Amino acid sequence: MLPPNLRDYYLEIRCPRCAGRARWEEPFEIADPSRGQVPGGSEDEGYAKWGGWRVREKFPTLLRWTEPRRGQGWAHYTQGVVRCSACHFVGLHRLRWPGDAFFRWNVRGTPLWAWHAEHARVLHDYIAARVRDPFRYPDPYPKSLQRLPKDVLAGRNRERVSKQIAATLAEAGLALDPPLRPPRAVHGMTHQAG
Ligand SMILES: [Zn+2]
Incomplete structure (x- = not known):
């Protein structure tokens, strides 16, 4: 996407x-x-x-x-x-997408990619969160977070995926903590990480 x-x-x-x-x-x-x-x-x-x-x-x-x-x-x-x-x-x-993506990972055979560094930080934050709420993030992230593959969201993969994303950001010399724009008011459904 x-x-x-x-x-x-x-x-x-x-x-x-x-x-x-x-x-x-x-x-x-x-x-x-x-x-x-x-x-x-x-x-x-x-x-x-x-x-x-x-x-x-x-x-x-x-x-x-x-x-x-x-x-x-x-x-x-x-x-x-x-x-x-x-x-x-x-x-x-x-453009050949997602083949060209700089931020891309393989989660036990399932490809995952980010549009850019900020998106990678959002993915990391969302995947690592105890309670996953896609609407904590500004547009256009919520829709893409809701469509993440099951394997990426599986509880058993939480640590592996967040470590993979953190490692890629670190290799690129980028901070993990997002200077994200302020989150919008929370509304709609929330996803329990599980
Ligand atoms: Zn170059």
């Missing part, structure tokens, strides 16, 4: 050059002026017009916008731009 396409969203992938932690982004910002997503609401400010939408090229030297054929949308999570802070590579990269 991938996050809903949010503006300015990104994934962390293995750099195609050095296998370090790199950021993958959509090449275009597709905005809806009727929702006030376009500053100034005008195509004069770097936005191209596409039907009722406005499109901004985030990396114009790498990829120019071409309108999809009539009736077709832009396919999110396909062609994008990767930027690596380790080797400074910047270039086009066609």
Whole structure:
């Protein structure tokens, strides 16, 4: 599962050059002026017009916008731009998900992955918790936590999975404790870890 396409969203992938932690982004910002997503609401400010939408090229030297054929949308999570802070590579990269994921684990044969470091911290926090409440976390995490595979959530795997996630974060030189945005008010169902 991938996050809903949010503006300015990104994934962390293995750099195609050095296998370090790199950021993958959509090449275009597709905005809806009727929702006030376009500053100034005008195509004069770097936005191209596409039907009722406005499109901004985030990396114009790498990829120019071409309108999809009539009736077709832009396919999110396909062609994008990767930027690596380790080797400074910047270039086009066609996403293969979850194969490209930087944060990925194998839980007794069941694959588990995180979109990026913050998601990895959320997974760790949720899986290690005595009482698992997906709604403690901000969007878009709750839905993805509710869909985690049974093996990942099984009580007998709790320690193994949380250790695996903690080890990957440590290897990447990242803190385990999330500087998470404040949790939303608790509502809805809670999941007993079991
Ligand atoms: Zn790199």
